Amino acid sequence: MRLKSKDLISTEDLSRDEIELLISTAESFKEISERDIKKVPTLRGRTIINLFYESSTRTRTSFEIAAKRMSADAINISTSSSSVVKGETLRDTAKNLEAMNPDCLVVRHSSSGTPNILAKYLRCSVINAGDGAHEHPSQALLDLFTVREAKGRIEGLKVAIVGDITNSRVARSNIHALGKMGAEVRVVGPPTMIPMDIDSMGCSVFHDLKDAIVDVDVIIMLRIQMERQKAPSFPSVREYSALYGLDGKKLEKAPKDVVILHPGPINRGVEITPEVADGPCSLILDQVKNGIAMRMAIFYLLIGGAREEG
Amino acid sequence: MKRLVIKNGRVIDPSGGLDGLYDLYIYEGKVASLRPSGGSLEADEDWDVLDAKKMLVLPGLIDIHTHLRDPGYEYKETIATGTMAAAAGGFTSIVCMANTNPVNDNGSVTRYILNRASEVGKVNVFPVGAATRGLNGEMISEMGELRDSGCVAVSDDGMPIIDGGLMRKVLEYSSVFDMPVISHCEDPCIVSDGVMNEGSTSTRLGLKGIPRAAEEAMVARDIVLAELTRGRLHIAHISTRGSVELVRTAKDKGLSITTEVTPHHCTLTDDSVVGYNTNAKMNPPLRDEDDIEAILQGLKDKTIDCIATDHAPHSSIEKDLEFDRAANGVVGLETALSLTLRLVDRGFLGLSEAIERVTVGPATVLGLEKGTLKVGADADITIVDKDREWIVDSNLFFSKGRNTPFEGWSMKGKVVKTIVKGKVVYSEE
Numbered sequence: 001m002r003l004k005s006k007d008l009i010s011t012e013d014l015s016r017d018e019i020e021l022l023i024s025t026a027e028s029f030k031e032i033s034e035r036d037i038k039k040v041p042t043l044r045g046r047t048i049i050n051l052f053y054e055s056s057t058r059t060r061t062s063f064e065i066a067a068k069r070m071s072a073d074a075i076n077i078s079t080s081s082s083s084v085v086k087g088e089t090l091r092d093t094a095k096n097l098e099a100m101n102p103d104c105l106v107v108r109h110s111s112s113g114t115p116n117i118l119a120k121y122l123r124c125s126v127i128n129a130g131d132g133a134h135e136h137p138s139q140a141l142l143d144l145f146t147v148r149e150a151k152g153r154i155e156g157l158k159v160a161i162v163g164d165i166t167n168s169r170v171a172r173s174n175i176h177a178l179g180k181m182g183a184e185v186r187v188v189g190p191p192t193m194i195p196m197d198i199d200s201m202g203c204s205v206f207h208d209l210k211d212a213i214v215d216v217d218v219i220i221m222l223r224i225q226m227e228r229q230k231a232p233s234f235p236s237v238r239e240y241s242a243l244y245g246l247d248g249k250k251l252e253k254a255p256k257d258v259v260i261l262h263p264g265p266i267n268r269g270v271e272i273t274p275e276v277a278d279g280p281c282s283l284i285l286d287q288v289k290n291g292i293a294m295r296m297a298i299f300y301l302l303i304g305g306a307r308e309e310g
Numbered sequence: 311m312k313r314l315v316i317k318n319g320r321v322i323d324p325s326g327g328l329d330g331l332y333d334l335y336i337y338e339g340k341v342a343s344l345r346p347s348g349g350s351l352e353a354d355e356d357w358d359v360l361d362a363k364k365m366l367v368l369p370g371l372i373d374i375h376t377h378l379r380d381p382g383y384e385y386k387e388t389i390a391t392g393t394m395a396a397a398a399g400g401f402t403s404i405v406c407m408a409n410t411n412p413v414n415d416n417g418s419v420t421r422y423i424l425n426r427a428s429e430v431g432k433v434n435v436f437p438v439g440a441a442t443r444g445l446n447g448e449m450i451s452e453m454g455e456l457r458d459s460g461c462v463a464v465s466d467d468g469m470p471i472i473d474g475g476l477m478r479k480v481l482e483y484s485s486v487f488d489m490p491v492i493s494h495c496e497d498p499c500i501v502s503d504g505v506m507n508e509g510s511t512s513t514r515l516g517l518k519g520i521p522r523a524a525e526e527a528m529v530a531r532d533i534v535l536a537e538l539t540r541g542r543l544h545i546a547h548i549s550t551r552g553s554v555e556l557v558r559t560a561k562d563k564g565l566s567i568t569t570e571v572t573p574h575h576c577t578l579t580d581d582s583v584v585g586y587n588t589n590a591k592m593n594p595p596l597r598d599e600d601d602i603e604a605i606l607q608g609l610k611d612k613t614i615d616c617i618a619t620d621h622a623p624h625s626s627i628e629k630d631l632e633f634d635r636a637a638n639g640v641v642g643l644e645t646a647l648s649l650t651l652r653l654v655d656r657g658f659l660g661l662s663e664a665i666e667r668v669t670v671g672p673a674t675v676l677g678l679e680k681g682t683l684k685v686g687a688d689a690d691i692t693i694v695d696k697d698r699e700w701i702v703d704s705n706l707f708f709s710k711g712r713n714t715p716f717e718g719w720s721m722k723g724k725v726v727k728t729i730v731k732g733k734v735v736y737s738e739e
Contacts, residue, residue, distance in 0.1 A: 091631075111633060111634045112633065114632050116586050132517075134515060196508045196519055201513065
C-alpha cells in the first residue's frame, strides 16, 4: 500500500487507512534510530530540499536527520527573508529548485496554502512542514503515533487541545487526524483564540480549562505565539497562564493516566509549568524522538521504493 | 455609417418599458425612431442595415465601478484595453475609479483620463474623483475642480474612509456639486489582517477571516451620516445579508441612498477560495449562500439599484503569489452580461429587470443621461445573442487582466455588436 498523493499537504486529505499506514511504518522505522549505526540505504540517491521560509529548529532538524538516516541527500535552505528581499517570488524559487531535480521539497511558510500552491507547480513531492495557520501534518502524525504508543489506541480517546486555536496549524492537523481515527476532540481557549465555526471540523469548544480536562485521556498544549498576534488575544501572559496554563493544580482535575503533549518549543511558565512539562504525564520528548521515525516514514512512503514511477 | 437601422431585433428598453420586435433607426449618433418590425425600409437608400433577427437589442450597458489603472499601472490595464474589454462585454459607458497613480484628485488627472478616452477609448468614460486628497483619508479633495473637469462622483474606493468626522464632511461638501459619494464600506480595524470571508472555510484553510460586521459597521455608519447630512450616498459592492437589510431600512426611511452588487457576489461563495485560489480574492470577500439569497432578493426588490463589475485587473505579478500576499480584485467587464443573464435563467430576475440593473439602473444612480433608447438619446446600443453558449478563456480577454474566478465556466449569452453614438465599436469575429 502507498499514499494516494505525491504530496503530504494536510491530514485533511489523508484517509484513515493512510494514517494507519504512516503510523505503522513509523513504528517499524523507530528502531533504526536506536542502533549504533543509525543509517539505512533506503533512500540512497534521493535528494531532499528543506525549504524553510520561517525559522524552525526542531522541525527542520527532524526532517534533516530523518533524511540522512535514510541515506538521502538533504539540503537545507533557510530563506526566512533572503529571496523575498531579492524580490524572487515563491513560484520562481520553487521552479529554480526544481530545475536542480530534487525528489522532494519540504516547505515551511508563514502563508497558509503555500504548499498547496507549490504542489501544483512542481512535479516532485511536496511535504508541508507547516503553513501559516493551515496545517502541520507531520506534527499531527507524530502526535498520533506518540499517543497510540502510550495509550495503545486512538479510537474513542478524549483529547483536549489547549491554546491559540485560531493561529495554530498543529491544532487543525490534529483535529482532522484525530477525528478520522475516531478520537473525540475538544478545543480549549478564550473566544478570542477560537476560530469561527470550528465545530464544523468536528470538535467541541470549551472556554474553561478545568472543565475541559476533567475526563480526557490526552492534553495537547499549544505554544502561545506572540509573533502571530496582530492585536493580542489576551490581556497579559500573567492572566493567560492563570486561566489556560497547565500547572500541577489544574492537572489534578484530570484523570491520573492523562498524557500531555506539546509540539514545542515550550514557554516554561506560560502555557505549561516546569513541573508538568518535566513530570510523569509528559510525552514531550517522546514526541521529538517519534518525530524522526514519522518523518522517515513520510519520506519512505512518498519517495521510497514503495512509490511507483510515473 | 451616418444612417443605420437595426432591424428585426427584440428591443428591450426598461427605461421606456419597451419589449418587442422593433426596427431601431439611428441618425447622426442618436436614436432617430423605433418602428415595429416588418415595415419596409424608407425609400431613402442611404440607410445601412444591420439584421438583428433573434437577437436582443439593448441600451448599451453601463458599469459604474471600473478600475482602468491608467495613469500609473498601465501594465495592469490601459484606457485603450479597458474600454475595449468594456465594448466586448457590451458596456458602452464605464465609470472609472480614482485609485490611479497619480490619484485622480485634481483636474489635470481627470482631463488626462478624458482626453485619453477620446483618443484611444472605445466607449464613454466617466471618471470618479478622489473623495480625499491622495486617497489618504485626511483632507477633502477639491471637488469643485473635479466636477468642473468632468468627474461624476467622488470616492476613495479601495481605501475606506476610517474617520467618521471626515466622512461627514465629504458627504456635506460633495452635495454642493451634486456629486454622489461612492463609499467602499469596510472598517479596516475589524478587517484587521483578514483575507477572506470569516467562517468555516477560512477556519479550515487557516486563513484570517473578514467578518460581515466589518462591512456592516461602516454601512451603518455611512447611512446615519447620510441621514445627518442629507448627503447623496452610494454604497459600493455590498456583500452581506446585513448590508442589504441596512440599506432596505434606510430606503424605507426615504434617505437618498443607493447601492450596487457585483456579478461575482451574486454568483460565488467563499468555497471558491478552496485551493487558495487568488482569483477568488477580493474586497469585500465572497460570502456564502445565505448572503447571496439576500442579495438576489435585494436586487429583485430594488434595494440594490444596479449591478456593477468592480473590474479590477491585476497582473500575475500581484496574483501569482501566496494567498495572503496576493492583491484583491477580479476582472469583470467581459463576463458581467452573461452572469447577469444567468440570474434570469435561474429565475431570480425577469429579463427586463436584469437589463434594467445594468442600464437605466446604474445611469440613474449617478445621474448619467445614458441607458435608454428613447428618441433623441445617444445611440449607445448592445446587440446580444442571448442563447449563445461560450466558455470563459481568460487568454481571449481584451482586458490585460486574466484574474477571473470564472475561468473555464460555461456561459450563455454573448455580445454580438456594441455601438457607441451610432458607431460600431465591437463586432464579434
